[in-house]
Structure formats: structure tokens, C-alpha cells
Amino acid sequence: MPKINGNEIRPGNILEHNGGLWTAVKVDHVKPGKGGAFAQVEMRNLRNGSKLNERFRSADKVERVRLEQKDQQFLYETDGQLVFMDSETFEQIELPAEILGERRPFLQDGMTVQVEYYENEALSAALPQKVVCRVVETEPVVKGQTAANSFKPAVLDNGIKVMVPPFVGSDEEIVVNTETMEYAERA
Incomplete structure (x- = not known):
């Protein structure tokens, strides 16, 4: 796995740190008047969801993980x-x-979801960006209300x-x- 410097960390990067897998949620590059510059990184654990704030100097090396x-x-x-099925191997x-x-209600039968794996462990699932839903209840259409x-x-x-x-x-x-x-558009 590639090692990157502490100042190369970007939001969305997956890092191996303290024996766990973390995703960088927020990264602030700080250059104080006295002392060296550092990156203040807010991270979320991919396995249990806990959060951690960590400082990385530019000389610090961190493992960047590709899922x-x-x-x-x-x-x-x-x-x-x-229960999900792999489209190629049918596992x-x-x-x-x-x-x-909170996006769980948008999951529909037969929907294709992108699951991210680290080695053989499934860590996250992402729904398609747009989903078609039916409106069950809303106020009636008022003419001239534009x-x-x-x-x-x-x-x-x-x-x-x-x-x-x-x-x-x-x-x-x-x-x-x-x-x-x-709401994005009419179907």
C-alpha cells in the first residue's frame, strides 16, 4: 500500500491509522506563526463509526488504502x-x-448497489445517486401558483x-x- 505524507491527505481518503481503517472527513491545513505546518484531520472509523481528530505534520507518513x-x-x-448478490460470481x-x-428507505428490490471491500471485508454500501419514487400524499395542485x-x-x-x-x-x-x-425531477 502506498504511503503518503501528512500534508497530502484529502477528504474522502481512506487511511490505515492506529490499526484501524479511517476515512478523512474534514482536512484543515494549519500554518501557525511559530513551529511547523500540519494538517488537522477529522476522521471516521469505517468499522464502528467512531470519530477521531488527529494532527499530521508534513513529515509524517500515513498508509493510504484503496478499497x-x-x-x-x-x-x-x-x-x-x-442480502446482496454479486452480479458476476452470484455469491x-x-x-x-x-x-x-438514513438512506435505507430508498433501497428497492433488485437495485444495484456499490459495495466497497477491504480485502474480503465489506465496509460500506452506496446507493445509486438517483432513485425513482412515487408520491403517495401531497397538497393538491393550485392553478396559477408558479x-x-x-x-x-x-x-x-x-x-x-x-x-x-x-x-x-x-x-x-x-x-x-x-x-x-x-427532489431532482419528474420521472
Whole structure:
């Protein structure tokens, strides 16, 4: 694995530090008036979610880890475990439902999800950026209401509440951005 200097750490990098795997969440480069420059790095543990703030001087060496990404198809959920199947080898793996966090309701049957592996251990799963959902409940369309930034609340078929433009009615399908959990466009 490649070693990088402490001043080369960027947000999103996966680092091996103190015997654990960490993702760099926030990186601030600090140059105090007295003493050497350093990078103040806020990190999150990929295995247990704990956070850590660490200082790395430019001379410090850190292991940068590359995760292998595989497309997996979601099959079903059982006892809080999500079952995925590898599209190429047809092997099945189980991951805890908490791995998706608040985006869990957007997971649909048969959806292809990108799972990141370190050696043979699955560490994270990422949903597609855009998902089609059906609006179950929203206020009726009001004619003539075309104000630029007016949005109204809507409940989706997965129970999530999002803000939608006034022209979207009940039983319509919309595209939702899973990263921001916001309305993107009509389906």
C-alpha cells in the first residue's frame, strides 16, 4: 500500500491509522506563526463509526488504502440484515441494515448497489445517486401558483418526506437524489 505524507491527505481518503481503517472527513491545513505546518484531520472509523481528530505534520507518513468496489444486487432483508448478490460470481453476502443509515428507505428490490471491500471485508454500501419514487400524499395542485421557489411537502411510497414543486401531484413518480434526499425531477 502506498504511503503518503501528512500534508497530502484529502477528504474522502481512506487511511490505515492506529490499526484501524479511517476515512478523512474534514482536512484543515494549519500554518501557525511559530513551529511547523500540519494538517488537522477529522476522521471516521469505517468499522464502528467512531470519530477521531488527529494532527499530521508534513513529515509524517500515513498508509493510504484503496478499497475495491463491486456492484451487488439487493435481494431481500432478513432480521436486520440486507442480502446482496454479486452480479458476476452470484455469491451472496449479508450486511447490517445500518450500513446505509438514513438512506435505507430508498433501497428497492433488485437495485444495484456499490459495495466497497477491504480485502474480503465489506465496509460500506452506496446507493445509486438517483432513485425513482412515487408520491403517495401531497397538497393538491393550485392553478396559477408558479412562484419561483415555492415548494410543498410530499410523502413518498417509502415513507420519506421531501419538498416538491407545486406542479407535482399525488400518484406521480419523481426522481429523488439519494445523497441530498431532495427532489431532482419528474420521472
